[in-house]
Amino acid sequence: MTWLSYTKALNRALADSMAADPAVCVLGEDVGAGLAGPTLGLQKRFGPDRVLDMPLSEQAFTSFAVGAALSGMRPVVEFQIPSLLFLVFEQIVNQAHKFRLMTGGQVRVPVTFVVPGSGSRAGWAGQHSDHPYGLFVHAGVKTVVPAAPADAYGLLRAAVEDDDPVVLFAPAAAMGLREDVTGPPPPVPLGSARLRRPGTDVTVVAVGHLVAEALAVADDLAGEVSVEVLDPRTLHPFDWDALRGSLRRTRRLVVYDDANRGCGFAAELLAAAAEEGLLQAPPRRVTRPDGAVLPFAPELDRALQPQPDQLREAVRAAVR
Amino acid sequence: MTAAPPAPPPDLGTPAGRYRMMRLIREFDTLALEWERAGEIPGGIHPYLGQEAVAVGVCAALAPGDQLTSTHRGHGHVLAKGADPARLLAELAGREAGLNRGRGGSMHAADVSLGILGANGMVGAGAAVAVGAAWAARRFGRDTVVACFFGDGALNQGVLLEALNLASVRRAPVVFVCENNGYATTLPAAAAVGGSALGRAAAFAVPAVAVDGMDADAVHRAAAEAVARARSGGGPGFLECRTYRFEGHHTMERRLRLTYRSEQEVALWRTRDPLDRLRPRIPEADRIDAEVAGRLRAAAAWALAAPRPDPAGAGDFLYAVGPPARPGVSP
Ligand SMILES: Cc1ncc(C[n+]2csc(CCOP(=O)(O)OP(=O)(O)O)c2C)c(N)n1
Numbered sequence: 001m002t003w004l005s006y007t008k009a010l011n012r013a014l015a016d017s018m019a020a021d022p023a024v025c026v027l028g029e030d031v032g033a034g035l036a037g038p039t040l041g042l043q044k045r046f047g048p049d050r051v052l053d054m055p056l057s058e059q060a061f062t063s064f065a066v067g068a069a070l071s072g073m074r075p076v077v078e079f080q081i082p083s084l085l086f087l088v089f090e091q092i093v094n095q096a097h098k099f100r101l102m103t104g105g106q107v108r109v110p111v112t113f114v115v116p117g118s119g120s121r122a123g124w125a126g127q128h129s130d131h132p133y134g135l136f137v138h139a140g141v142k143t144v145v146p147a148a149p150a151d152a153y154g155l156l157r158a159a160v161e162d163d164d165p166v167v168l169f170a171p172a173a174a175m176g177l178r179e180d181v182t183g184p185p186p187p188v189p190l191g192s193a194r195l196r197r198p199g200t201d202v203t204v205v206a207v208g209h210l211v212a213e214a215l216a217v218a219d220d221l222a223g224e225v226s227v228e229v230l231d232p233r234t235l236h237p238f239d240w241d242a243l244r245g246s247l248r249r250t251r252r253l254v255v256y257d258d259a260n261r262g263c264g265f266a267a268e269l270l271a272a273a274a275e276e277g278l279l280q281a282p283p284r285r286v287t288r289p290d291g292a293v294l295p296f297a298p299e300l301d302r303a304l305q306p307q308p309d310q311l312r313e314a315v316r317a318a319v320r
Numbered sequence: 321m322t323a324a325p326p327a328p329p330p331d332l333g334t335p336a337g338r339y340r341m342m343r344l345i346r347e348f349d350t351l352a353l354e355w356e357r358a359g360e361i362p363g364g365i366h367p368y369l370g371q372e373a374v375a376v377g378v379c380a381a382l383a384p385g386d387q388l389t390s391t392h393r394g395h396g397h398v399l400a401k402g403a404d405p406a407r408l409l410a411e412l413a414g415r416e417a418g419l420n421r422g423r424g425g426s427m428h429a430a431d432v433s434l435g436i437l438g439a440n441g442m443v444g445a446g447a448a449v450a451v452g453a454a455w456a457a458r459r460f461g462r463d464t465v466v467a468c469f470f471g472d473g474a475l476n477q478g479v480l481l482e483a484l485n486l487a488s489v490r491r492a493p494v495v496f497v498c499e500n501n502g503y504a505t506t507l508p509a510a511a512a513v514g515g516s517a518l519g520r521a522a523a524f525a526v527p528a529v530a531v532d533g534m535d536a537d538a539v540h541r542a543a544a545e546a547v548a549r550a551r552s553g554g555g556p557g558f559l560e561c562r563t564y565r566f567e568g569h570h571t572m573e574r575r576l577r578l579t580y581r582s583e584q585e586v587a588l589w590r591t592r593d594p595l596d597r598l599r600p601r602i603p604e605a606d607r608i609d610a611e612v613a614g615r616l617r618a619a620a621a622w623a624l625a626a627p628r629p630d631p632a633g634a635g636d637f638l639y640a641v642g643p644p645a646r647p648g649v650s651p
Contacts, residue, residue, distance in 0.1 A: 049459065054486070055482075055485060055486060055489060057482035057483075057485060057486060059448065059478060059479040059482050060447075060448040060451070060479055060482030060483045060485070060486045061448070061482075061486065062448070063445065063447075063448030063449045063452065063479065063483070064448050064449075064451050064452035064455065064483075064486060065452055066448075066449050066452060067437070067448065067449035067450060067451060067452025067453035067454070067455075067456065067466075068452040068453065068455060068456035069452075069456075070432075070437055070449070070452075070453050070456075071387075071452070071453045071454075071455075071456035071457045071460070072456060072457075072460055073456045073459070075452075090442060090445070090479075091445075091448070091479070094442055094445070095440075095442070095445055095449065099438060100637055100638065100639070100640060101423055101636075101637045101638050102420060102423055102424045102428040102430075102438070103420050103423070103424060103428070103430050103432060103438060103637075104418070104419070104420035104421030104422070104423040104424060104637055105421065105423075105636070105637035106420070106430060106431075106432040106433075107432055107438075108640040109640075110640075140638065142639075142642070162640075162641060163640035163641050164639045164640050164641065164642065190642070191642070237642055240646070
């Protein structure tokens, strides 16, 4: 039995992926020094030709990874800040993601984009606090948000082994989590949700670091409401079967999603559940506000993020 | 469906071979213009007419294992690297037998087995892909080179400048080929490019030369030098090929009747036609012209007879692995 931290899990997943397959390489800004955590020590072990420190040129190194993938590599690109994804949306969505279809299936683009420290890092203000996973789901790029250390390990390994581009978001608020594990955690297939807590009254789908909060709220409400907590782990492809199965039992849905409300991921789950007629009460979503930009001051930052109290209220409202 | 008519590998090693390929590109895009007017090509094309010497001169310097990234104006590059004109025509017409199974069309035509890493609809976007592909190939011990084509308009795209820098610091075996045809759509390069193409390359310590892009032999010589240097570990190179497109930017332009270039200017450049320039030195030019015409006739007949794709497959090829998309239209 050992403690595995979320950051260490990502680090170990990268190291094990590189050890298992010489085509795996890592690139990004300050990855040699391991500034963000996940790449710590990798350059010393695997050399600067497999752990490449890149100039500050995100657009170039994102497509560089795509070109390298076309030539047989399996690059993992690390971005220091989630907002950099806005800078490379072109390269990920328009290039990496579309190449296969546009060539009629001639190519595979096995690149993994890792975003450690996604979402609010209190005090980092407007340009460092976004959590833009919904944009990639919308575009159809495989999108993964691990909530727990063992899943972070298993999902990153699966992402690296996947033959398509995958974006993995590691929420800043999850990176300090630790989990008890025995031996190396197993790979987690993309598209498989994890039932974190069974319940009978209401299904709470929580994303990323909010899974831990949802579990705490479910504990709090235990005498009052039986809450089922579903961790999708992969947002695209999404495990619709798992959600359907859960809703057939509970017929009530609350989504807890640390992203903007309008056209957000939570809205998609509500729509699908409604379309399929699986609900007997209005569904709820607890999210950031429409079009939110996180302000600097900690109390303002917190005020725009979904909170456990709001989740508690939403759960109560759903079962009323 | 019968297989495409066999495509002989291009021989660009001799002036006659280069002439044959330039003639093929010229007649191919002339035919494509006819097809566009006849409604056979959805979306239209960006004709390469006038610029044939650049694709042919550069590709003549490449080995079969070398690669290239291409642009929205890519038919010339794709053909010169050896793609089957019949399958390229089928692609333009949106047929399942096309190079990309009708999923790419004119702007994305690619035959990856020939090292064509895709024509690209985003201006400048291929440059960084080329650098990554070149770097990885060298890591795998291959001594291949990647040629990266782009226009003068791309000189102002950030990703291209970032890619130049990355190629320089990583000494990636890439040859950047700027096809300076004087215009980005309607905007003259003189009004758009601060400094110069060569200055862009010099800023990143990438050796650069300007060549007459209407002269296939001149392009070939310069490209051969840059390719040889890149292949032997000397890092990237940059060619500015000064050329001209005889037709409009896109087939849509005819309908718009734009007048951003004078008739005199177009006429002047037409006197420098790269085919006319080479033709007097090719004794068998008449025979080659007839041969190319025959080949294209067969290719066109084959492409037009090819079946259209089944709409049921519209979601195919999105992922290498994974579930099909959920239906987007509710009953
Ligand atoms: C990044 C980007 N901006 C704008 C466009 C629209 N567009 C397509 S081609 C073109 C002009 C490109 O000019 P140039 O690079 O000189 O190539 P040329 O068309 O002359 O071959 C423009 C503006 C685009 N496709 N991509």
